[in-house]
Amino acid sequence: MTTIFDLPVSYFGLQFLIGLQNGAFYALLSLGLAVIFGMLNVINFAHGAQYMMGAFLAWLLLDIAGISYWWALLLVPLIMGLLGVVIERAFLRWLYDLDHLYGLLLTFGLVLIIEGLFVSVFGSSGLPYEKPQALAGAQRIPLAMITGNERDMMMIPLYRLWIVAVSIVCCFGTWYAIERTRLGSYLRAATENPALVRSFGINVSVLITLTYGFGVALAGFAGVLAAGVQALTPHMGSNLIIVVFAVVVIGGMGSILGSIITSFGLGIVEALARIAYPEASGVVVFAIMIVVLLMRPAGLFGREN
Amino acid sequence: MADSAEINASRGDTVLQIQGLQAFYGESHILHGVGLDVCEGEVVTLLGRNGAGKTTTLKSIIGMVSQREGSIRYRGQETIGLKSNRIARIGIALCPEERGIFSSLTVEENLYLPPVIAEGGLSIAELYQLFPNLEERRHTRQGTRLSGGEQQMLAIARILRTGARLLLLDEPTEGLAPVIVQQIGRVIETLKARGFTILLVEQNFHFASALADRNYVMEDGKIVAVVQRNELREKEALLQEYLGV
Ligand SMILES: Nc1ncnc2c1ncn2[C@@H]1O[C@H](COP(=O)(O)OP(=O)(O)O)[C@@H](O)[C@H]1O
Ligand SMILES: [Mg+2]
Numbered sequence: 001m002t003t004i005f006d007l008p009v010s011y012f013g014l015q016f017l018i019g020l021q022n023g024a025f026y027a028l029l030s031l032g033l034a035v036i037f038g039m040l041n042v043i044n045f046a047h048g049a050q051y052m053m054g055a056f057l058a059w060l061l062l063d064i065a066g067i068s069y070w071w072a073l074l075l076v077p078l079i080m081g082l083l084g085v086v087i088e089r090a091f092l093r094w095l096y097d098l099d100h101l102y103g104l105l106l107t108f109g110l111v112l113i114i115e116g117l118f119v120s121v122f123g124s125s126g127l128p129y130e131k132p133q134a135l136a137g138a139q140r141i142p143l144a145m146i147t148g149n150e151r152d153m154m155m156i157p158l159y160r161l162w163i164v165a166v167s168i169v170c171c172f173g174t175w176y177a178i179e180r181t182r183l184g185s186y187l188r189a190a191t192e193n194p195a196l197v198r199s200f201g202i203n204v205s206v207l208i209t210l211t212y213g214f215g216v217a218l219a220g221f222a223g224v225l226a227a228g229v230q231a232l233t234p235h236m237g238s239n240l241i242i243v244v245f246a247v248v249v250i251g252g253m254g255s256i257l258g259s260i261i262t263s264f265g266l267g268i269v270e271a272l273a274r275i276a277y278p279e280a281s282g283v284v285v286f287a288i289m290i291v292v293l294l295m296r297p298a299g300l301f302g303r304e305n
Numbered sequence: 306m307a308d309s310a311e312i313n314a315s316r317g318d319t320v321l322q323i324q325g326l327q328a329f330y331g332e333s334h335i336l337h338g339v340g341l342d343v344c345e346g347e348v349v350t351l352l353g354r355n356g357a358g359k360t361t362t363l364k365s366i367i368g369m370v371s372q373r374e375g376s377i378r379y380r381g382q383e384t385i386g387l388k389s390n391r392i393a394r395i396g397i398a399l400c401p402e403e404r405g406i407f408s409s410l411t412v413e414e415n416l417y418l419p420p421v422i423a424e425g426g427l428s429i430a431e432l433y434q435l436f437p438n439l440e441e442r443r444h445t446r447q448g449t450r451l452s453g454g455e456q457q458m459l460a461i462a463r464i465l466r467t468g469a470r471l472l473l474l475d476e477p478t479e480g481l482a483p484v485i486v487q488q489i490g491r492v493i494e495t496l497k498a499r500g501f502t503i504l505l506v507e508q509n510f511h512f513a514s515a516l517a518d519r520n521y522v523m524e525d526g527k528i529v530a531v532v533q534r535n536e537l538r539e540k541e542a543l544l545q546e547y548l549g550v
Pocket of ligand 1: 330335
């Protein structure tokens with residue numbers, strides 16, 4: 001068996017895949033955060049809680065109604081999107097003229113309520129979610145092409161591969177919708193100058209509502225994907241969203257493509273850190289964040305000012 | 306001030322009728338009872354020094370100033386309580402003073418941004434004929450990469466597509482080279498010939514008065530003088546005094 005630093009090559013392959021998978025979640029969540037911030041001027045602190053709710057909703061659908069994972073992928077984003085619409089209409093819209101801080105505080109309050117509720121109903125120990133049979137296995141990949149050794153093999157868990165593929169498709173779809181369609185041009189324009197867009201006869205407040213609904217739906221969707229790789233706990237979102245905020249700061253708010261690239265890139269950087277010095281993998285993103293903030297406060301892809 | 310009934314007798318129907326318009330930005334009271342009329346197919350100018358309230362008047366008409374009182378009727382319909390997206394849909398469009406070209410949109414996307422609200426707008430081919438520069442530069446990735454003159458053309462062009470029949474143009478010649486000012490003058494004449502009704506805010510009195518059927522002069526949020534096209538010569542001294550030209 002071929003080894004590097006006494007570790008089998010397949011270990012590196014798996015770490016790399018895990019890095020991509022984390023990047024896939026960062027991308028789905030940071031995309032939603034960025035789109036919401038652009039349109040609403042609200043830092044959606046509840047994004048992690050909404051991701052957690054997506055995962056629990058998938059679990060509930062399966063456990064109570066016997067609704068499969070595949071349907072959950074469709075239904076959970078719809079339900080979460082509707083919830084987002086209600087939250088925007090009921091709470092957020094009163095805050096747009098105020099400082100960012102108020103949106104942050106309100107959504108932070110929502111997190112405390114939602115997580116508290118979920119802890120009291122489901123407890124803090126993890127719930128298992130059974131991923132669908134079709135994605136449960138692993139694919140054996142020969143590595144001879146890379147190492148020249150016939151015995152080098154790697155087992156790739158299908159579900160991880162699935163997460164990465166689905167996330168890339170969703171991210172590209174979102175990028176396309178925003179950067180290349182008529183509706184997307186309304187959104188971009190409304191982000192720059194909502195009053196003028198309104199004066200052209202476009203109902204910007206409906207666009208804002210739909211944007212928030214879409215961002216929350218994306219978080220819910222990521223939650224369903226996550227249900228297949230980890231035990232569900234009410235705090236699963238908070239743990240993740242802190243890293244995602246750092247990712248958004250590093251990538252900057254300006255560009256969708258930029259935040260996708262940053263997300264996957266940082267997922268891989270974390271994986272490399274895990275290989276080189278496992279203790280560092282948890283902090284490497286924050287270390288990069290500090291460096292980026294010092295050198296380029298608007299982020300790697302953000303527009304200055 | 307000419308009585309509006311009298312004006313209507315000599316011209317087409319009143320398209321825009323403003324009476325007792327008050328507008329506020331928070332605590333500041335900007336417009337103090339503005340009244341004016343614009344009839345079908347007319348070019349009417351709103352003249353006045355900086356800070357007189359011209360932009361605020363246009364923004365009140367399109368609903369971008371939310372704190373407004375009085376009456377603004379478009380073809381008889383009261384719009385004072387409507388949101389600006391509703392007002393746009395009944396046929397009014399604004400070309401703002403700062404032009405409002407979007408940097409995150411290509412030139413072509415900027416052009417297509419305002420939705421068509423009625424038939425009778427100019428086709429893309431007609432627009433490119435009127436503004437040849439825009440056709441050349443339509444794939445420019447950021448609308449704001451255009452020169453000032455081209456941005457002004459784009460800001461006018463995009464509201465001609467929509468089928469809006471009342472155009473509010475806020476200082477379209479501001480800061481532009483004389484050739485471009487002339488081109489914009491020709492565009493406004495073309496639009497008038499095509500039956501558009503235009504309320505034009507200007508500081509450039511010579512440019513404006515050559516195009517206008519009627520001139521309103523504004524000062525401190527009030528209309529202080531009305532000068533018909535045929536009265537220009539006799540009231541010139543008065544106008545000079547108001548405008549400080
Ligand atoms: N957004 C605003 N908030 C507060 N005051 C404003 C605002 N916009 C304009 N004003 C004030 O309203 C007055 C009229 O401005 P404006 O309508 O822009 O004048 P004009 O277009 O004739 O130069 C000015 O005194 C200006 O300072
Ligand atoms: Mg002005």
